[in-house]
Amino acid sequence: xxHVKVGKLLAMLLAMCMIFSLAVYAExxxxxxxxxxxxxxxxxxxxxxxxxxxAEKWNEANPDKQIVLKPTVYPFEDMHSNxxxxxxxxxxxxxxxxxxxxxxxxxxKGDIQLLPLNDIVEPELDNIVKARVDIYSxxxxxxxxxxxxxxxxxxxxxxxxELAGVDYNEIKTWDDYYEAAKALKEADPDKYWxxxxxxxxxxxxxxxxxxxxxxxxxxxxxxIDTPExxxxxxxxxxxxxxxxxxxxxxxxxxxxxxxxxxxxxxxxSIVMPLWYLDRFTNYMPDLAGKIAIAPxxxxxxxxxxxxxxxxxxxxxxxxxxxxxxxxxxLSYAKLSQDAGIEIWNTLGFDTIRxxxxxxxxxxxxxxxxxxxxxxxxxxxxxEIKDEIVAHNNGENLPQALDxxxxxxxxxxYTEPDVDIxxxxxxxxxxxxx
Numbered sequence: 001x002x003h004v005k006v007g008k009l010l011a012m013l014l015a016m017c018m019i020f021s022l023a024v025y026a027e028x029x030x031x032x033x034x035x036x037x038x039x040x041x042x043x044x045x046x047x048x049x050x051x052x053x054x055a056e057k058w059n060e061a062n063p064d065k066q067i068v069l070k071p072t073v074y075p076f077e078d079m080h081s082n083x084x085x086x087x088x089x090x091x092x093x094x095x096x097x098x099x100x101x102x103x104x105x106x107x108x109k110g111d112i113q114l115l116p117l118n119d120i121v122e123p124e125l126d127n128i129v130k131a132r133v134d135i136y137s138x139x140x141x142x143x144x145x146x147x148x149x150x151x152x153x154x155x156x157x158x159x160x161x162e163l164a165g166v167d168y169n170e171i172k173t174w175d176d177y178y179e180a181a182k183a184l185k186e187a188d189p190d191k192y193w194x195x196x197x198x199x200x201x202x203x204x205x206x207x208x209x210x211x212x213x214x215x216x217x218x219x220x221x222x223x224i225d226t227p228e229x230x231x232x233x234x235x236x237x238x239x240x241x242x243x244x245x246x247x248x249x250x251x252x253x254x255x256x257x258x259x260x261x262x263x264x265x266x267x268x269s270i271v272m273p274l275w276y277l278d279r280f281t282n283y284m285p286d287l288a289g290k291i292a293i294a295p296x297x298x299x300x301x302x303x304x305x306x307x308x309x310x311x312x313x314x315x316x317x318x319x320x321x322x323x324x325x326x327x328x329x330l331s332y333a334k335l336s337q338d339a340g341i342e343i344w345n346t347l348g349f350d351t352i353r354x355x356x357x358x359x360x361x362x363x364x365x366x367x368x369x370x371x372x373x374x375x376x377x378x379x380x381x382x383e384i385k386d387e388i389v390a391h392n393n394g395e396n397l398p399q400a401l402d403x404x405x406x407x408x409x410x411x412x413y414t415e416p417d418v419d420i421x422x423x424x425x426x427x428x429x430x431x432x433x
Contacts, residue, residue: 035066036322038329039094041083043076044312046278047098047147050346054333057342067329076100087113087317095320096330099144101135101311105395108138115316115323116141120331128335128352129308135393136313144313145334148349150273151306151381151388152206155280156292158374160268163187168269168294174207174235177297181244184268192246193268195258196236198410199251201401202309203271207232209307209389210298215404220394224403225428230421231299233412237420240413247413259283271296273309274377277348281372292374295384304387344369350381357382396431403427 038055042048048071055069072094074082080103086093087107099107107114121133121142129149136144156168164184171177181193197203201215208214213228223229239245246267249257253272261267263284272279280291295305314334320326333339340353341362348369356362363378370376407427412420 035068036325037068037070038096038322038326040069040071040096040098041079041094042071042073042098042312043079043100044098045073046282046347047312048073050342051333053342053346054339055329057338058329058332065325065328067325080106083107083317086319091319093317093319095322095326096314096316098312098314099136101146101313101393102401103398104136104144104313105393105397107315108143109395112138112141112143113318114143115318115320115327116143117145117316117327117330118142120327120335121145124335127337127355129354131308131390132311132352135311135390136315144315145330146311146313146352147334147343147347148273148275148311149352149381149388150275150309150311151350151384152202152209152271152273152296152309153306153377153380153384154269154271154294154296155276156269156294157265157267157287157290158292159265159290160184160191160193161292163191164193164268168292171294171297173301174297174299178235178239178244181239181268182242185242185244189243191266191268192244194236194239194245195248195253195262195267195270196240196245196409196413197252198247198413199405200253201404201409202253202273202276204232204236204409205309205391206271206296206307207235207299209391210296210303210305214392215400216392216394216397218392220392220396221433222396222400222403222428222431224400224408224431225421225424229424233408233420233424237413237418251410254279256283263287265290274350274381275310275348277369277373277377281348281368288372289374291372293377293380295380295387304389306384306388308388308390348377350377357385399432403431 040051051069055067059066083093083097118141132146132149133142136142161168164180164187166180166183171180184191184193208228211228213226214223217223240247249255249261253270263286280287298305314330316323316326316330337353337355340351340356343349343351345367357378364370364376411418411423
């Protein structure tokens with residue numbers, strides 16, 4: 001009998017604990033019983049922090065529409081491959097997903113498994129950079145919303161510029177840039193003026209765009225074998241051969257080996273988009289107060305000094321269980337003015353909300369980005385805002401990017417005695433029409 005009484009007592013205590021725990025959870029999360037779970041996939045861990053902040057703000061403003069965000073971060077290739085499989089099989093896809101622009105065309109082929117977003121995008125077209133939703137559209141439907149403009153700029157290490165006796169503000173052309181590189185090499189042969197990527201395209205795409213070139217044309221065909229492409233790659237190879245530029249350790253500007261070399265004060269400049277701001281703050285803290293941002297040099301006066309690069313089209317799959325609520329949350333998280341402000345404060349991105357650009361109380365307020373950089377990113381963005389060209393984003397862009405990353409760049413920068421035009425012709429001949 002004693003064992004029975006003890007068992008009943010333990011059961012009662014356990015039940016009371018469970019009730020108390022549920023009450024505490026409900027008190028801390030609004031109405032947990034009615035909260036809607038939204039599954040979210042991304043390839044970028046930094047995006048999770050942002051979306052979790054926006055979900056918290058959403059719940060504060062919408063007590064009757066509580067959500068619970070369930071994020072999953074996958075490696076880049078795995079996420080896009082898993083998403084394609086889930087959409088094609090009709091099961092296993094998330095409600096909400098980040099799709100990188102270079103992969104996006106793969107999801108706009110055939111029977112599109114993403115939901116049109118026209119009802120939330122079109123009312124905001126006067127407030128955003130339209131090109132940054134156009135790149136995720138097809139046949140009049142918008143399917144994705146970008147985080148940023150991704151305007152290409154140059155990041156200069158001001159200490160190395162001073163060592164070379166160079167005023168980076170006076171570098172107007174790529175000829176000026178080359179002369180500055182030689183000046184640094186004379187001042188310190190162990191330093192590099194520039195880094196180029198052997199497995200990624202961010203460093204060279206802007207130089208190509210200034211010449212009117214691209215990796216695909218307006219009709220969507222792959223255009224790797226062009227005089228413009230050869231000119232850009234030959235210019236970069238010249239800097240590498242003369243010891244003025246280094247091929248990025250790890251192959252690209254997101255490798256730990258590169259962060260170590262750049263962060264150690266060994267490279268004077270890199271060409272990257274404005275969304276790279278948080279790579280410096282997060283991975284190269286020792287350069288705080290030493291990095292300045294500037295418009296790109298040009299080949300000839302009058303050319304555009306930037307291109308909108310990269311992008312993440314956040315989309316809703318046709319497997320979303322509560323598509324209207326997910327759409328409301330996406331509109332708030334990516335299109336609202338609150339979103340534009342938080343995208344800058346959390347991620348350091350040049351938001352697609354153009355009204356935020358002129359809000360100096362936001363863009364010039366103290367945060368980790370204004371404290372880190374020598375000058376303010378939005379001052380540069382406003383200077384070049386009418387010179388930011390868009391790249392072509394047809395169905396063959398993923399193929400073109402794969403060829404550049406896997407076949408072209410490493411050979412262009414490291415293959416002994418490479419004939420770049422001949423190499424480009426060879427790669428072009430492998431294009432699948």
